[in-house]
Amino acid sequence: MDNRSKLLSEALNLFSDRGFDAVGVQEIVNVCGVKKPTLYHYFKNKIGLLETIFSENFVALKNQISLASEYKHDITNNLNQITKTFFEYAKEHQKFYRMQLSMYFSPPENEVHQIAIKYNKELHDLLEEMFKNAVKDHGNFRDREGLYAATYLGMVNTYIGMFLNRYVEIDEALIYRLVHQFMHGIFS
Amino acid sequence: MDNRSKLLSEALNLFSDRGFDAVGVQEIVNVCGVKKPTLYHYFKNKIGLLETIFSENFVALKNQISLASEYKHDITNNLNQITKTFFEYAKEHQKFYRMQLSMYFSPPENEVHQIAIKYNKELHDLLEEMFKNAVKDHGNFRDREGLYAATYLGMVNTYIGMFLNRYVEIDEALIYRLVHQFMHGIFS
């Protein structure tokens, strides 16, 4: 594996385990067996390294969610598809998802929070768009599209968090449970 | 206000806004108008300062949750009481709750995570105990008490997170929604 990929991969591991601020660039390059200028050759600075990790890992997730959220007059089906996509992605990219989640919840004025917010907003917007399209069939969704998107994302991340901490296993039953719990919340 | 209280209060503010690692002890003492040895006179070290913030802020919450989770053959009532307690506490201690939440979600090997886990486990155990007591009346709860406690805490924190980011207002309706969404999840 080339040094650039090695740096991205090892930095992700370290950030995921201990946090961005707690890991120094010196440690990253040590683990990779390279020197500091090599890191700064490929990335603008430490935060730029993180930005690259985010952008390269988010592409796939965003594309899949984009597909799964295409509204075709069956919101339940959409939610099932989206949930499945999230769960499978989290399962296959546990290190990244863990890091991403922790940064999403990190303090508002922390630089890493801004980055996490930026990428998560793209997902939020896809979901909001879907709920907006569903207003044709579900009039009572009107003006709550953003709220629904946020609530749904919150629930997905709650369950993924429980999975990452080995409280639940990801399977069809969990998808069913989440979707119906969410739907019950918005239809009653 | 005495220097000890000032240090606790200003450190909480800074940690909540920017994160534990991102704030130096020098900055804390500057804001308080004291010198470093004063901080180290009252607290063992930086992490000891955080420990004190946690222990002094968690006492009230834990006591209230302990009361609200006393099982009296009406689990719905318990959940309503507990939810109300959480919401009111989060509303009155926004800075602390924000910090506490972010640390709960911070990376597993990060020192602050361990502290957050330790205190949250006490709440988890209270809820698990309540669900255990409820098994007498709800046999289908058996062996899922821990899972229910975790799921419920996850939902509460999701809603509190949305409140802290001004996505929802905390009121009776929100309590009702959360409790019924959770109950629907476990009774179906």
Add this chain to the structure above:
DNA sequence: TTACTAATATACCTACCGGTATATATAATT
């Protein structure tokens, strides 16, 4: 008054932080 303890200040420690100036090696292009 003396002795003791709690509280605060001055000044300083080592270690490490993120980042870079500069040189060199390798490989592709002309």
Add this chain to the structure above:
DNA sequence: AATTATATATACCGGTAGGTATATTAGTAA
């Protein structure tokens, strides 16, 4: 063969991190 762009190494920068040795002050107890 000469030139250029890419990639890596040596050595170093100023700044700040958490933490402390030591002295001084203020208040309390004997």
